[in-house]
Amino acid sequence: MSTSVGVIFGGRSVEHEVSIITARQLMENIDKNKYKVVPIYISKQGDWYTGWELLRAETYRNLAKLPPYLTKVCLIPYPAKDNLIGVERGGLFKKSWNEHLDLVIPAVHGSHGEDGTLQGLLELADVPYVGSGVLGSALGMDKISMKAVLKEAGLPIVDYLWFTRSQWETEPETVMTSIESRLGYPVFVKPSDLGSSIGVKKVARRDDLAFALDVAGTYTRRLLVEKAVEDCIEINCSLLGDESDCQPSVCEQPITWQEFLTYEDKYLRGGSKQGMAGTKRQIPAPISEALTKQIQQMAVSAFKTLACRGVARVDFLVPTKTGRPFINEINTIPGSFSFYLWEAQGLKFPQMIDKLIELALKSHQIKQQTTFSMAGNLIQPGFKLGGKG
Ligand SMILES: Nc1ncnc2c1ncn2[C@@H]1O[C@H](COP(=O)(O)OP(=O)(O)O)[C@@H](O)[C@H]1O
Ligand SMILES: [Mg+2]
Incomplete structure (x- = not known):
């Protein structure tokens, strides 16, 4: 039987549309012989839906009017066999529809998805999932906390x-x-x-x-x-792995059209709706081998320091005058999963997804080895309520 993989996307985030593109790219490329894809779309209002129509581009032409035959679902927040269940109108659970998800791929950008909240739900549900955990996701989303942690690790930030x-x-x-x-x-x-x-x-x-x-x-x-770092170029490097083994990708130089890289530069200049894969860029970045190595090493350090897993992308600002890179930020669910950076060095997107799933299963296995409860019960006859020691 093939592994059932829930792909969660959309969500209550200003990056909702970008997430739809990222998820559709992933669902097109995942190996259907190995995995049964269960698309799970979260509307802008926060409702969860599944259904095969979610695989069609037309479904997303008018987000205010979704196809009526999608099934409203929710993920149960505790370890359960049928963890994805149908929700009846009115909010009561109806066991009319259910599905077992073996694994989840969060493909949400930004709030309520890339920030640790969805990862928290997946931890409670005990479902293996792709990418960073609660801590890595939260640190990656909040630039203030990210910078404090990077600074503490001696990594250069602005x-x-x-x-x-x-x-x-x-x-x-x-x-x-x-x-x-x-x-x-x-x-x-x-x-x-x-x-x-x-x-x-x-x-x-x-x-x-x-x-x-x-x-x-x-x-x-x-x-x-x-x-502001004046007169700089931007260099990005993707990472794939976990705390024990993390590989850097080739570097890219995204092309900036205005004073800095805007929403338009990132998603609308590619002509078609390709998400981050449509950004104008140079791969490999036209920088020296020494600078490439330095950036790759710093990217690996940032990934590990920020407790990341799966795929991430670290973005750098490099002043042309000094050539000394600053880490600008990390993206824990990078646009288009940064697949174009891995393809540039020979790892095709379907194989990269295999690797992400392998990492998710490994991480879940490590979690299973962790002790979460103590044997016995502290609350026995004669037990007195006291402060927590
Ligand atoms: N300190 C800075 N100096 C120069 N350019 C910057 C600086 N911070 C951000 N930028 C520019 O703004 C863009 C968006 O900022 P960023 O911090 O990456 O936010 P986001 O998470 O929205 O991508 C960057 O890609 C870069 O072009
Ligand atoms: Mg950025």
Whole structure:
């Protein structure tokens, strides 16, 4: 019997559409002789659906009007044999439809999917899943925490400050003065936990800074402000593996059309809807062998330091003057799973998916070897309620 693989995509995220593209690419390339694909689409409202129509492109032309014959489902948050079950209208569980998922591939970008929340549900359900766990996903999503951990590990990052939205709202003057005195202009203002360049702005004066902080604050309650690296190229490197064995891919140089890599550069310049695979880029990046090696080593260190697994992509900013790379960020569910970087060095997408599944099963096996409960019961006659020791 073939392995039943749930591919979860869409979701309550501003990167919803990009996730549909990533998931469809994966479902087209997964080896159907080995795996039975169960597509699971999460709508923008957060409802879960399955059904073969999810394999067709037409299904996504009008996201407000999904085909009526999709089945509404949910994943049970505890270890269960039939872990994906049909949900009746009105919210009551009806055992009219159920399915056993052997494994899940999260193909969601951004909030409620790439940030550890979905991974938390999968941990509770005890289903093996592809990619980083709760910690790696959460660290990878929140740029402020990511930078703190990378800095602690001695990895080079751009100087930054961060604020809560409420700090910005209550003390705007203090916030702006500290940015100006510590970082100066120009700076990049970013929502800490978003992706696809949404809410990211480069600013060179106080008025624009205030506007950028307002905009970023509409997306998140954690605001990141970074020194802008001027005259730089961007180099990305993908990683495949886990904490014990992690391989770097060839490097790519995405082509920037404007002052920095925007949503449009990333997804709309390829002409067709190819997601991250449609970005204009040079592979391998036209940089020296020494710089390539240095970037690959740093990418592996970042992947391991941030507790990542599966496939990820580490993005670098390299100033042309010094040639000394800064780690800009990690993406724990990179657009198009970065398959184009692995194909460039001979690993075809279907085989790369096999490798991701192998890693997910290995990780699940390691989890099974971990002790989660103690033998016996502390609560016996005579037991007194006390503080937790
Ligand atoms: N400190 C910086 N200096 C120069 N360019 C930057 C800096 N931070 C971001 N950028 C530019 O903005 C783009 C988006 O920022 P990034 O931090 O990668 O956010 P996202 O997670 O949305 O991709 C980068 O690809 C790069 O082009
Ligand atoms: Mg980025």
